[in-house]
Amino acid sequence: MTNTHCVRCGSIVHVRNEKSIQKTWAYLITAMVLYLPANLLPIMSTTFLGKNSSDTILSGIVALWEYGSYPIALIIFIASVLIPIAKLLVLCWLCYMVQNKSVVLLRERTLLYRITEFIGRWSMIDVFVVAILVSLVHLGKLMTIYPGSAALSFAGMVVATMLAANSFDPRLIWDVYDGE
Numbered sequence: 001m002t003n004t005h006c007v008r009c010g011s012i013v014h015v016r017n018e019k020s021i022q023k024t025w026a027y028l029i030t031a032m033v034l035y036l037p038a039n040l041l042p043i044m045s046t047t048f049l050g051k052n053s054s055d056t057i058l059s060g061i062v063a064l065w066e067y068g069s070y071p072i073a074l075i076i077f078i079a080s081v082l083i084p085i086a087k088l089l090v091l092c093w094l095c096y097m098v099q100n101k102s103v104v105l106l107r108e109r110t111l112l113y114r115i116t117e118f119i120g121r122w123s124m125i126d127v128f129v130v131a132i133l134v135s136l137v138h139l140g141k142l143m144t145i146y147p148g149s150a151a152l153s154f155a156g157m158v159v160a161t162m163l164a165a166n167s168f169d170p171r172l173i174w175d176v177y178d179g180e
Contacts, residue, residue, distance in 0.1 A: 020169035024095055027164035031088060034157035039081075042148035054148060057081065080154070083119060087161050090116045091168060098172045109173050117165040 004013045017023070042054035055063060057080050064073035090112055097109060 016171065017167060017169040020167055020172060021095055021098060023167040024091065024164050027160045027167060028088060028091055028095070031084075031157045031160035031164060034153045034160060035084065035088070038150050038154035038157050041150035041153065043150040043154065044148045045146045047144045047146075056150065057154070084157065084161060087116050087119075087165070091161070091164050094168060094173070098175075101176045103176050106173055106177055110170055113165075113168065113170045113173070 005011065006013055039057055041056065043057050043060065045052060045054040057076070061073050061077050061081075064070075064076065094109060094113055097104070
């Protein structure tokens, strides 16, 4: 397959993502399925002085808030709860609007897609925090931290939303535009 060039500006014209909407919906459904165990199961388990405890993402946020770590609790809440939900909703809305051939808010939808694609990577902060804590905090019998079963679901959910954003072809937003 050869690349073609734009007749106006001479830039390389990229081939369309084949079955973009179908792939995006498949990744979105996968992410939605993984979102439930990611938030309902423990993301990490700790053993401190022989006492075991497990925390979900939300219970960890609440615990951080109660300990007075407001900025960290807020960052984890935004990165682990708000951003994934917002990304899922935005991508579902974009797919719905493209499938219904809507001509409403074309520029805004394109901007929203670009923002969603950019900030989606920061949703992995929970997985990185758990990985760092597991590798750093092994104080023998005094304290240990283990990744919980939600860590894998959460990582899978984030990867699925990133794949959904990458499989969505934003040019589909403009296919209905007739230049009026």
